[in-house]
Amino acid sequence: MTELRPDLAVIARNVAAGSRILDIGCGDGALMAVLRDEHGVDARGLEIDPDNVAAAVSRGLSVVQGDADTDLADYPDQSFDYAILSQTLQTSTRPRVVLDDLLRIGRRAFVSFPNFAHWRVRLSLLWGGRMPVTRLLPERWYDTPNIHHVTIDDFRALLGERGITVEKSWFLSGDKQTGSAAANLFAEHAVFLLSR
Template sequence: MSALRPDLAIIADHVAAGASVLDVGCGDGGLMAALRDTKQARPRGIEIDGTNVAAAVARGLSVVQGDADTDLADYPTDSFDYAILSQTLQTTRAPDRVLDELLRIGRRAFVSFPNFAHWRVRASLLWGGRMPVTKNLPEQWYDTPNIHHLTVDDFRAFLRARGITTEGAWFLNRGRRTSAAAANFRAEHAVFLLRR
């Protein structure tokens, strides 16, 4: 699973063998294929981009074209062991509703997102006065899919306010795990495992 993006590798490491999985915003199905091939999981996916849907289907994966903001309501409650939303929450129109649906559909949910409070983002705004363009946030402000800029601390506060339990949390800096200490400042990405 070393070919997976670092946040996806963490998720893949923590999905139980043989689990049923819904990958929301699954891209080309890389995580789904890894879970199928190494964990004998039963993955399904939903993806908004037709080119990515075609690539995932070409891998022999069960993926439908759909939108996380509107199509998750069609899935039955507790229909998957895990629902996964990787690097997608910040691109949805209603992330609070999407997360509610994720936790309704899956008995557990993995959520990963870029941390907009990382020190490099802060420095770019402070010293340059402009929205950052980095390896992990490569788009300009006007063409970024990120419409909700959240931080690790924002997400933790959101979970507390909604009574959502965190079963695990991992933090990444430059693609490597970093400690939870000062994660809001030090981590570029966060991965959370959640349950109701």
Template structure:
């Protein structure tokens, strides 16, 4: 399949699947790349970001972003405040991913979650043959400096969704920067994106 766009691949998938004109909260919005793309699609796009430097950069670009912590500050939003609550490459960095997921589905009519798959075959091979935590393109830093505190896999995430009665409306899997088949995604996909609802 062809490359998706100049956005990071998971963000391109998200942007393409958020309905134009929707209200969106991007939790852990980073430098605001997704927010800017959604704003260009006439979405009411707002962000929450922990890093003050990223918040300042977003605000300087005219994006509506506040400083906040996904683990602590989502509770301040009323139920169903947004059409979409998005968490891209942030789930594995939160203290309680299960609670953050519940909050996303409380404040958004739908939630979009993307994360690196720690069961990808290259990660498994690095552990098997090298005996060390891998450093890859999607996991580019050593174990002692990574923000990733929960090593989630596609199958782990699916099990959590089933346990909580969360509906998967759509799922996309990436191998490198390209979409790949959902077949054996836990082994083959480097990255996963899920569109969820209750």
């Protein structure tokens, strides 16, 4: 498999071959290209950054410029097997609405996000008193696109409130998978496969 960011690799391994997917916040289309080329997936994308849209289109991918906060309402119900939102939920203005739209548009949804309750984040705040800058959260607080600092436990609570089913979850520390028991403390990133 082509080298992907760890959360994208998890998603790529778990999307059924031949599926129809919508990758929201698809970046340069790296995941879509792997799914198309290695799994025979019919992949479509939505991306806000025009340079990323151009990069994805240059790979021969079907990507349109748009914003998850406003443009998901235009997609018909159940038009995809999977809606994918990788490291985009925390950048959205209305995460609950985006999450509901994902599960309206797709029969199932993958959501991945950085866990702001990871022990390194907590330690940085405790000892340094400042928002952390790490390998996986490389921007300073004033440059970050993250506007909602979500934790795994926060996300699980939101899913419970919205009546959303977790079919499967993966917790990543660096490039390796970690257990779910203390994921809120030890996982840097989380990936959830969801359904209604």
